[in-house]
Amino acid sequence: MAYIAFNDIVKTYQMGEISIQALDHAQFEIAQGELVCILGPSGAGKTTALNILGGMDTATSGQVLVDGVDITQLKNKALINYRRNDIGFVFQFYNLIQNLTALENVEMAVQLTKDSFSPAETLEKVGLAARQNNFPAQLSGGEQQRVAIARALAKNPKLLLCDEPTGALDYHTGKQILSLLVDTCRQEKITVIIITHNSAIGQIADKVIKFKNGRVEAIQKNDQPLAVEAIEW
Numbered sequence: 001m002a003y004i005a006f007n008d009i010v011k012t013y014q015m016g017e018i019s020i021q022a023l024d025h026a027q028f029e030i031a032q033g034e035l036v037c038i039l040g041p042s043g044a045g046k047t048t049a050l051n052i053l054g055g056m057d058t059a060t061s062g063q064v065l066v067d068g069v070d071i072t073q074l075k076n077k078a079l080i081n082y083r084r085n086d087i088g089f090v091f092q093f094y095n096l097i098q099n100l101t102a103l104e105n106v107e108m109a110v111q112l113t114k115d116s117f118s119p120a121e122t123l124e125k126v127g128l129a130a131r132q133n134n135f136p137a138q139l140s141g142g143e144q145q146r147v148a149i150a151r152a153l154a155k156n157p158k159l160l161l162c163d164e165p166t167g168a169l170d171y172h173t174g175k176q177i178l179s180l181l182v183d184t185c186r187q188e189k190i191t192v193i194i195i196t197h198n199s200a201i202g203q204i205a206d207k208v209i210k211f212k213n214g215r216v217e218a219i220q221k222n223d224q225p226l227a228v229e230a231i232e233w
């Protein structure tokens with residue numbers, strides 16, 4: 001059985017009289033420890049799929065299996081626990097709490113989590129040992145994204161879900177963040193899923209899932225993913 005199976009997922013948003021079909025029988029599988037890129041044009045359903053996978057949104061129909069559990073069947077408390085313990089999220093604009101330091105941002109995330117890692121050690125791992133007591137406004141964009149990645153990783157999640165993690169960063173900083181995500185996937189054996197508009201980034205992944213109009217248009221497997229240094233855009 002696949003580690004993650006997104007089976008025949010439909011997601012309809014009802015806006016008054018109008019219904020928007022964000023996902024239209026979308027289907028894919030992901031193996032444990034795989035590095036996956038989700039590509040596709042704006043409005044294709046990428047974020048909706050990631051949010052459903054992370055328990056932040058619910059499917060209208062279909063089944064989402066994660067490590068043997070159908071998360072579409074989880075009710076209130078169980079869904080909250082899934083989100084808290086199993087999922088790390090990384091967003092385009094970091095979503096850090098501005099009046100907490102880097103360390104406090106990470107500490108807050110692990111407070112409610114079981115089996116978490118030390119916040120200080122996790123910040124050290126992402127290269128921010130010296131910046132722990134800085135507030136987000138005192139850090140560069142790349143550093144803020146490192147804090148956000150540390151915040152997600154300190155929870156010791158099964159899945160690291162990243163929505164346009166380099167979208168707000170310059171070329172070099174973006175590459176550094178991608179390297180950190182690749183290293184995390186390879187060294188910690190965490191399944192990492194990255195949404196991007198940038199098809200060049202797909203070359204670093206084990207698998208590329210292409211979305212179009214709410215459907216999975218193509219799935220490509222890379223037997224020899226490229227190193228981040230080897231890709232250009």
Ligand SMILES: Nc1ncnc2c1ncn2[C@@H]1O[C@H](COP(=O)(O)OP(=O)(O)OP(=O)(O)O)[C@@H](O)[C@H]1O
Nearest residue numbers: 013020021022040041042043044045046047048049
């Ligand atoms: N909460 C919502 N309520 C209503 N419609 C929504 C909601 N979230 C998403 N949609 C719609 O669902 C469709 C898919 O949106 P989604 O954000 O998943 O696309 P995307 O591929 O991530 O796009 P982008 O690359 O621009 O972020 C779009 O038409 C969007 O307007």
